[in-house]
Amino acid sequence: MTDSLSGPRSTGRDALLGRAIGHFAEHGVGDTSLRALAEAIGTSHRMLIYHFGSREGLLAAVVDVVEQGARDTLARMVEEARDDPDPFEAGMRFWHLVTDEALVYGPLFFELSSHAMLGLPHAVDLRERLVTTWLDALVEMWGVRGVPKRAARLQARLDLAVARGLLHDLLLTGDRRAVDAAMRSYARTAVDALVGTP
Structure with missing residues (x-):
């Protein structure tokens, strides 16, 4: 998700942002001050203020x-789904991609989601984007398979709820085997009901 921010060519603002995201992914945002963050990521409070203006500015950049990482993942998912004749396999490939990222960034994603629920200024835009953007992509995936739009939208909401619930389960239990098995069962049922066997 942050590879473009932490590569060898990254300098200044992007490098600091990449390090901040890495720190928050590992330790959470909580009430971390800019001074504490600066010390943790090897920079100065002054540099964080220079690049981001405030803690809220930094958190808005993190959001x-x-x-953007979520949008990039979705774009890959939709593109690959178009080319794969088997919707079950396409869905499971996407699931594995999402779970790999969630093992690193999932706690930060869920923490920022809670900030959006609370209406915190740096995350308020996420209230819409964390649902609508994903639903639209899932609807498109089902639409590619010939599923009518109304049925696709209902299924997309179920898909999103199940996927996020299972990611939450994974982050709490660490039991990827059980979570993957549950997703395989869910995906097989959904594909068979809506599309049938390719």
Whole structure:
């Protein structure tokens, strides 16, 4: 998700943002002050203020990167789904991609989601994007398979709820085997009901 921010060519603002996201992914945002964050990531409070203006400015930048990462993942998912004749396999490939990222960034994603629920300024835009953006992509995936739009939208909401619930389960239990098995069962049922066997 943050590879473009932490590569060898990254300098200044992007490098600091990449390190901040890495720190928050590992330790959470909580009430971390800019001074504490600066010390943890090897920079100065002054540099964080220079690049981001405030803690809220930094958190808004973090939200933008996390959300862009989600959009990039969705774009890959939709593109691959178009080319794969088997919707079950396409869905499971996407699931594995999402779970790999969630093992690193999932706690930060869920923490920022809670900030959006609370209406915190740096995350308020996420209220819409964390649902609508994903629903639209899932509807498109089902639409590619010939599923009528109304049925696709209902299924997309179920897909999103199940996927996020299972990611939450994974992050709490660490039991990827059980979570993957549950997703396989769910995906097989959904595909058979809506599309049938390719």
